[in-house]
Amino acid sequence: MRLHRNLCFAVIDGLTLIFNEGKYADKVIQQLLKRDKRWGARDRGFVAETTYDMVRWKRLYAEIAEVKEPFDRDNLWRMFAVWATLKGIKLPDWKYFEGTPLRKIKGRFDELSKTRRFKESIPDWMDELGRKELGDAIWSKEIAALNEQADVILRVNTLKTTKEKLQTELFDLDIETDFIDNYPNALKLRERANVFSTEAFKNGHFEVQDASSQLVAEFLNVKPGMRVVDACAGAGGKTLHIASLMENKGQIIAMDIYGNKLNELKRRAKRNGAHNIEPRVIESTKVIKKLYDKADRVLIDAPCSGLGVLRRNPDAKWKLQPDFIEKIKKTQQEILQQYSKMVKAGGQLVYATCSVLPSENQDQVETFLKSEAGENFTLVKDKKVLSHKSGFDGFYMALLERKA
Known part of the structure; x- marks a missing residue:
């Protein structure tokens, strides 16, 4: 591979924003890809994948390059040289x-690869917590x-098409996909491609959604x-x-x-042809x-914490802090205690996270089942999805039933 100056400059500019200004990698990369209209798919692929790669291995590359944060441009070029080498x-x-x-x-590299926190390029506290x-x-x-x-995984929108039809539609655009066993609505791309520019996406025939995430709505038993x-x-x-599993019948209160997130849902629901969704902003406990x-x-x-989705959000390794995880655990329990009261007698609740x-x-x-709010619930089943076993994101889901 030959390195092109303008593409490498784009990567360095992106890393400056991500590492030194705390910007989110996905947003920075979105902007970078609009930088030069002459770039083809391969050029954009180089910029996106190299930037993500260097974010993912930041600690390892910085250690090899013997540079410390905040990184000036010379430091970033030294890390880039490590990546390329x-x-x-x-x-x-x-x-x-x-x-x-x-x-x-x-x-x-050989020497540092003997120590997990360098080899896997993670902060000490995260390594300790995971262990x-x-x-x-x-x-x-x-x-x-x-x-x-x-991997890029699509979820077929069964309100508008079938898995077989979508596979054929994409094949005609030279986008090859495979079915995945035990994931009824999933198609896995054989090679990365810009699926968002396809008519199939614009017509609401699919969403991009990891296979593990697709298990959650199925688990809810709607x-x-x-x-x-x-x-x-x-x-x-x-x-x-959920709307597609309910065939647009009944009511979904989102x-x-x-x-602003619910406004985005409205746009997506319109594209998907999902008519039974009613968004409600939680402005108070009322x-x-x-x-x-x-x-x-x-x-x-x-x-x-999002620790199960580090593959697609590698910058979370550097943004996450131990005190955030402690705070979020309190929030999780509060939400379970309050929101579980919406389940009617004989109804069911799924608690899910993208954490491992x-x-x-x-x-x-x-903790919830032992509490006063949880005493009327029983655990029907739960599922722990680990990335090294599934090949997809790390996830957890538990199905609870309220006694009739």
């Missing part, structure tokens, strides 16, 4: 790469899997005609899946504390209290 890419004779110690880079909660052997496998690039509350709906990935004992199903897709930590998952469910 380890990828086997020949460095051009640009001034940024003068005196790059190629053999030393490879030696340092404590999952055990040394499982954590080693899990964090290695969470450092791999995520049927057409029910009243379902998606209590932490966000921009509505799971809400839309709630969130952020109105919104919740009005629905006490009224829902057949409640989904609590709780705010969490038992303290955010089964421990929260156990």
